[in-house]
Amino acid sequence: MKTFTMPGTDITAPNVVLGLMRIQEKTDEEVRAIVGAAVDAGITFVDHADLYGSGRHGCERRFAEAMKLTPSERERLVIQTKTGIMHPGPYFDFSYEHITESVDESLAALDTDYIDILLLHRPDALVEPEEVARAFDDLAAAGKVRAFGVSNHTARQMDLLRKYVNQPLVANQVQLSITHAPLIAQGIAANMQGLDQSISRDDGIVDYCRLHDITVQAWSPFQAGFFDGPFLGSERYPELNAVVDRLAKKYDVPPIAIAVAWITRHPANMQVVIGTTNIERITGSAQGSEVPLTRPEWYELVRAAGYTVP
Numbered sequence: 001m002k003t004f005t006m007p008g009t010d011i012t013a014p015n016v017v018l019g020l021m022r023i024q025e026k027t028d029e030e031v032r033a034i035v036g037a038a039v040d041a042g043i044t045f046v047d048h049a050d051l052y053g054s055g056r057h058g059c060e061r062r063f064a065e066a067m068k069l070t071p072s073e074r075e076r077l078v079i080q081t082k083t084g085i086m087h088p089g090p091y092f093d094f095s096y097e098h099i100t101e102s103v104d105e106s107l108a109a110l111d112t113d114y115i116d117i118l119l120l121h122r123p124d125a126l127v128e129p130e131e132v133a134r135a136f137d138d139l140a141a142a143g144k145v146r147a148f149g150v151s152n153h154t155a156r157q158m159d160l161l162r163k164y165v166n167q168p169l170v171a172n173q174v175q176l177s178i179t180h181a182p183l184i185a186q187g188i189a190a191n192m193q194g195l196d197q198s199i200s201r202d203d204g205i206v207d208y209c210r211l212h213d214i215t216v217q218a219w220s221p222f223q224a225g226f227f228d229g230p231f232l233g234s235e236r237y238p239e240l241n242a243v244v245d246r247l248a249k250k251y252d253v254p255p256i257a258i259a260v261a262w263i264t265r266h267p268a269n270m271q272v273v274i275g276t277t278n279i280e281r282i283t284g285s286a287q288g289s290e291v292p293l294t295r296p297e298w299y300e301l302v303r304a305a306g307y308t309v310p
Contacts, residue, residue: 001042002289004269007213008168009147011116013078015264016289017045017217018282019275021052023062026277031066037279039076041286047173047217047273048110049082049121050102056087057109064111074112081106082121082151082173092124099135103144118145119173120161122152129164136167149173149215155208162212169214173273174205176218178240178262178305179231185307206268216270218263222256231305232259240304247297253287254280260288262301 001014018038023031035046046063053059060081069077083102086093099120106115118139120132139145149171150158158169176183183206209216224231231237232244232255241255248255263272274285293301303309 008170016043017047017271017273018043019047019273022277024053024058028066037282041283045078047080051085060109078116080117082119084121094124094127096131096135115145117147119149119151133164155203171215173217175220177221179224210268219273221272243304251291254284256284257288260285261291265293
């Protein structure tokens with residue numbers, strides 16, 4: 001498993017992350033098996049959100065109840081959680097009161113003294129960045145949160161926060177897969193007349209993150225689009241799956257590893273957030289961490305996904 005020190009932190013992190021949004025109905029034994037398989041494969045970074053599960057903090061609580069981490073086990077894990085999406089609604093709340101209260105609730109639910117990374121979960125159009133800055137300052141000073149970041153934020157939204165927030169923003173979690181790649185594909189075909197792909201649907205998020213040492217975390221790395229099913233093995237993507245299968249055979253890994261490798265091969269040093277609870281898929285995903293896709297192979301996957309490489 002490839003690891004790196006996340007810029008702006010002293011956190012050593014793997015480039016594959018275990019997302020735990022689907023563990024609410026799992027038994028203690030099932031949760032321990034899922035997390036144990038991930039850790040055995042080198043995935044020592046788990047991703048939560050206060051929103052996940054039945055009721056606020058449901059999956060965080062389920063994780064703590066099942067794992068019953070010892071102090072040494074806790075130290076070996078990087079625990080990330082998110083806050084800001086409110087239900088019922090939904091609506092968004094980046095107020096000082098909500099951020100700080102949510103962190104206290106997450107600490108109790110996770111049965112831990114500190115959160116390694118706290119992300120703001122989707123942008124709040126009514127954000128007051130001064131309130132975010134005050135919340136981050138107080139949480140850092142109290143030792144409750146080690147590092148901070150965002151999720152699904154544009155470059156300009158990050159700029160606004162960075163004007164006021166004293167701590168570095170260390171991560172931006174965004175949707176990214178081979179078939180959902182506007183953050184990358186638009187740059188490949190920039191300024192191409194009459195090509196839909198060349199229309200900018202982002203404002204340079206990936207390049208912005210590289211310029212400012214912000215780790216890109218890719219969520220839904222196997223989804224074809226926005227929760228409309230996986231592309232792996234899908235009849236909708238015969239050409240792409242033919243390429244994936246050929247590369248999987250070449251590198252002696254399962255196809256899911258190639259989907260991971262396409263993201264980890266990018267020089268932005270991205271992390272891949274997997275949401276599966278299937279142990280075979282977890283271990284298969286981990287195998288993609290260090291698959292050395294060549295440039296021709298990486299671009300071949302782009303073309304096979306339906307994007308234009310001029």
